[in-house]
Amino acid sequence: MDFPIDVKLVRTTLMCTGGATVIIDLGGFVATVTEVARRANVSPGIVSRLLNEDPTLRVREDTRQRILQAAKDLDYSPNAAARALRMSRSGTIGLAVHDASNPVYTEIIAGAQDEATRAGYALMLADVDALAQGGAIFRRVISSGSIDGLLLQRGDTDADAFVSRLTEKRVPMVVLNDRTEGHLGSVGVDDYAASMLAMSHLLGLGHRAIGYLGVDGALPRSELRRRGWEDSLRAAGVPIDRSMVVNGGHTAQSGYEGMTTMLARPQRPTAVFAANVLAGVGALSACRDQGVRVPEEMSVVGLHDFPLAEHLSPRLTVVRLPLFQMGARAVQLLLKQFDDGVTHHETITEPAPLMVVRESSSIPRI
Amino acid sequence: MDFPIDVKLVRTTLMCTGGATVIIDLGGFVATVTEVARRANVSPGIVSRLLNEDPTLRVREDTRQRILQAAKDLDYSPNAAARALRMSRSGTIGLAVHDASNPVYTEIIAGAQDEATRAGYALMLADVDALAQGGAIFRRVISSGSIDGLLLQRGDTDADAFVSRLTEKRVPMVVLNDRTEGHLGSVGVDDYAASMLAMSHLLGLGHRAIGYLGVDGALPRSELRRRGWEDSLRAAGVPIDRSMVVNGGHTAQSGYEGMTTMLARPQRPTAVFAANVLAGVGALSACRDQGVRVPEEMSVVGLHDFPLAEHLSPRLTVVRLPLFQMGARAVQLLLKQFDDGVTHHETITEPAPLMVVRESSSIPRI
DNA sequence: GTGAAAGCGCTAACAA
DNA sequence: TTGTTAGCGCTTTCAC
Numbered sequence: 001m002d003f004p005i006d007v008k009l010v011r012t013t014l015m016c017t018g019g020a021t022v023i024i025d026l027g028g029f030v031a032t033v034t035e036v037a038r039r040a041n042v043s044p045g046i047v048s049r050l051l052n053e054d055p056t057l058r059v060r061e062d063t064r065q066r067i068l069q070a071a072k073d074l075d076y077s078p079n080a081a082a083r084a085l086r087m088s089r090s091g092t093i094g095l096a097v098h099d100a101s102n103p104v105y106t107e108i109i110a111g112a113q114d115e116a117t118r119a120g121y122a123l124m125l126a127d128v129d130a131l132a133q134g135g136a137i138f139r140r141v142i143s144s145g146s147i148d149g150l151l152l153q154r155g156d157t158d159a160d161a162f163v164s165r166l167t168e169k170r171v172p173m174v175v176l177n178d179r180t181e182g183h184l185g186s187v188g189v190d191d192y193a194a195s196m197l198a199m200s201h202l203l204g205l206g207h208r209a210i211g212y213l214g215v216d217g218a219l220p221r222s223e224l225r226r227r228g229w230e231d232s233l234r235a236a237g238v239p240i241d242r243s244m245v246v247n248g249g250h251t252a253q254s255g256y257e258g259m260t261t262m263l264a265r266p267q268r269p270t271a272v273f274a275a276n277v278l279a280g281v282g283a284l285s286a287c288r289d290q291g292v293r294v295p296e297e298m299s300v301v302g303l304h305d306f307p308l309a310e311h312l313s314p315r316l317t318v319v320r321l322p323l324f325q326m327g328a329r330a331v332q333l334l335l336k337q338f339d340d341g342v343t344h345h346e347t348i349t350e351p352a353p354l355m356v357v358r359e360s361s362s363i364p365r366i
Numbered sequence: 367m368d369f370p371i372d373v374k375l376v377r378t379t380l381m382c383t384g385g386a387t388v389i390i391d392l393g394g395f396v397a398t399v400t401e402v403a404r405r406a407n408v409s410p411g412i413v414s415r416l417l418n419e420d421p422t423l424r425v426r427e428d429t430r431q432r433i434l435q436a437a438k439d440l441d442y443s444p445n446a447a448a449r450a451l452r453m454s455r456s457g458t459i460g461l462a463v464h465d466a467s468n469p470v471y472t473e474i475i476a477g478a479q480d481e482a483t484r485a486g487y488a489l490m491l492a493d494v495d496a497l498a499q500g501g502a503i504f505r506r507v508i509s510s511g512s513i514d515g516l517l518l519q520r521g522d523t524d525a526d527a528f529v530s531r532l533t534e535k536r537v538p539m540v541v542l543n544d545r546t547e548g549h550l551g552s553v554g555v556d557d558y559a560a561s562m563l564a565m566s567h568l569l570g571l572g573h574r575a576i577g578y579l580g581v582d583g584a585l586p587r588s589e590l591r592r593r594g595w596e597d598s599l600r601a602a603g604v605p606i607d608r609s610m611v612v613n614g615g616h617t618a619q620s621g622y623e624g625m626t627t628m629l630a631r632p633q634r635p636t637a638v639f640a641a642n643v644l645a646g647v648g649a650l651s652a653c654r655d656q657g658v659r660v661p662e663e664m665s666v667v668g669l670h671d672f673p674l675a676e677h678l679s680p681r682l683t684v685v686r687l688p689l690f691q692m693g694a695r696a697v698q699l700l701l702k703q704f705d706d707g708v709t710h711h712e713t714i715t716e717p718a719p720l721m722v723v724r725e726s727s728s729i730p731r732i
Numbered sequence: 733g734t735g736a737a738a739g740c741g742c743t744a745a746c747a748a
Numbered sequence: 749t750t751g752t753t754a755g756c757g758c759t760t761t762c763a764c
Binding site: 030078080090101120126139284 | 475
């Protein structure tokens with residue numbers, strides 16, 4: 001790799017000794033369009049247009065080759081900041097979730113990653129809860145043009161209210177795993193159908209007293225799941241018993257506590273539907289600690305599958321939903337919104353909710 | 367909020383009807399230094415210096431107030447791209463991991479998030495394995511100045527070799543959860559001590575035939591853990607039996623397979639040390655499927671704690687290491703490297719490795 | 733104390 | 749088919 005002897009190129013990387021120019025170290029050297037252009041004996045404009053595949057550009061084959069070669073020689077890579085400044089687009093999308101360690105979101109994130117990569121976008125990660133204390137950085141990321149759009153997991157906390165206020169109208173957004181109206185896009189899965197599926201499994205097994213380990217808050221997805229539980233019961237002619245509803249949160253610990261509460265009630269169910277897998281895991285361990293055998297004395301079904309479900313004891317029966325696909329689709333909808341400027345709402349139904357029957361559910365045996 | 371009637375401000379946000387100017391919508395309007403400066407009747411330079419707290423700047427109190435007020439009125443936020451272009455620093459650090467769903471990395475990421483936020487940096491997420499196919503985006507992120515530095519989980523795959531080649535000398539890097547030499551910084555935990563701790567627990571319980579469910583590859587951390595196993599055994603006068611070493615990988619599934627293999631061997635151990643928590647979880651379920659009772663017939667100890675360990679059946683005994691702190695420290699070391707230009711290596715020993723004894727380990731009862 | 737001007741690297745419009 | 753130019757928004761140096 002040889003450079004023309006040119007003062008412009010002598011950064012910290014070249015050293016002039018007497019009349020000769022010696023290349024000391026290429027590390028840290030970064031070529032610009034101008035340098036590529038000079039090396040190929042063309043103007044920067046052409047280089048830019050060629051490298052960006054401008055369809056209106058007509059170049060002679062040999063010029064094209066010269067440019068390509070020069071870019072390769074100099075290991076050219078466009079400066080993102082300059083590009084972003086010029087084009088007012090950063091090529092980055094933000095991803096704000098509450099709990100990146102929750103396997104459900106882990107799966108959604110993976111899908112988003114995959115699709116973003118495919119579309120040539122980088123992903124920027126933010127922790128919604130970190131905002132409570134450190135709002136400044138998030139604020140900066142949102143209002144500084146660092147991201148072209150945002151994928152958001154909406155919860156029901158103060159932090160969420162803060163985020164919404166901050167981002168609305170500032171940046172195109174798609175809300176993950178939920179339904180919204182109006183100016184925020186959204187992707188969800190069919191929570192209601194999933195809930196019905198889980199319930200029909202339990203009902204089909206012969207259960208009548210089915211508890212619901214739900215998630216607090218008034219988010220559409222929580223409400224949809226609860227309604228699935230309620231409607232199924234009603235359709236089966238089972239009267240709704242409010243004492244069968246307990247908050248299970250979205251961690252194993254909170255699920256454990258919720259299940260413990262439920263087991264302490266006078267009217268014990270013979271089965272439980274946990275609206276969150278992790279809560280389901282906690283329910284399993286609560287049963288064990290209370291000496292309640294699963295599935296003999298208590299069936300447990302969780303919403304959303306995850307790798308460890310198969311390695312629990314007993315293996316957890318779940319309804320599997322297309323989380324990865326949802327993440328991927330979220331990116332697509334955001335990209336579409338960049339183009340047409342309108343928000344999109346979609347429920348991912350492909351693949352359809354799947355009942356994964358494992359060991360934690362069976363016919364009632366008491 | 368009123369704007370001076372000024373053509374520069376009439377973007378898509380203001381509409382001129384006849385002689386009057388009406389504010390239609392502020393959404394999407396973004397103020398620049400120039401606009402703030404004009405509103406405060408000063409020059410852009412001062413605004414910049416004031417807002418960036420230039421210590422050499424001396425302004426009259428009332429000018430300061432005017433500028434601050436103007437910035438507030440216009441809801442000014444500096445444009446990240448312009449800033450990055452001018453300063454050659456993006457304020458972003460990259461994070462490249464293999465498996466963001468692995469609870470171990472989840473914890474490290476959380477620590478990095480926390481510290482990055484504190485230091486005013488945003489975090490960019492990349493999936494190392496996505497590179498195998500989609501290297502282009504990663505390449506762009508690395509060589510385009512989008513990130514000031516990179517936190518990297520190093521594995522032992524082709525993708526890793528690719529990443530190393532691409533990033534070395536291009537961007538300051540700190541390798542996570544391992545030790546390196548030379549021009550890459552690194553943070554690790556005391557894998558050897560952790561391994562010794564797990565083994566002394568098992569040895570202290572009276573076990574002599576202790577299997578090792580390891581991780582393939584020649585990474586320092588894997589080697590350190592294996593040596594901890596070996597040295598402990600040796601120190602206790604137990605001859606090293608190669609058939610006691612099986613690959614358990616880093617997923618529950620691979621751990622399941624590894625443990626199944628181990629159980630099929632003629633010489634069955636009475637205890638197993640899994641160098642990876644998830645492998646430990648798989649080991650538990652393999653034992654169950656083979657009808658081996660834990661801990662009565664087989665003790666299982668995992669390396670690294672995670673929330674679900676407490677909700678398994680039996681609850682998994684583990685050695686807990688300061689993962690969150692490691693993630694946070696990684697960011698600090700990277701920042702330090704930005705300043706002094708030299709790579710740092712550190713082993714996080716605070717808090718010290720902790721033996722968390724739960725239900726999967728006991729004295730040998732066979 | 734404050735203003736003016738240059739320029740980071742890029743792309744897009746217009747000239748030639 | 750290719751070159752020239754302007755300017756995105758910011759920081760920084762130098763002049764007043």
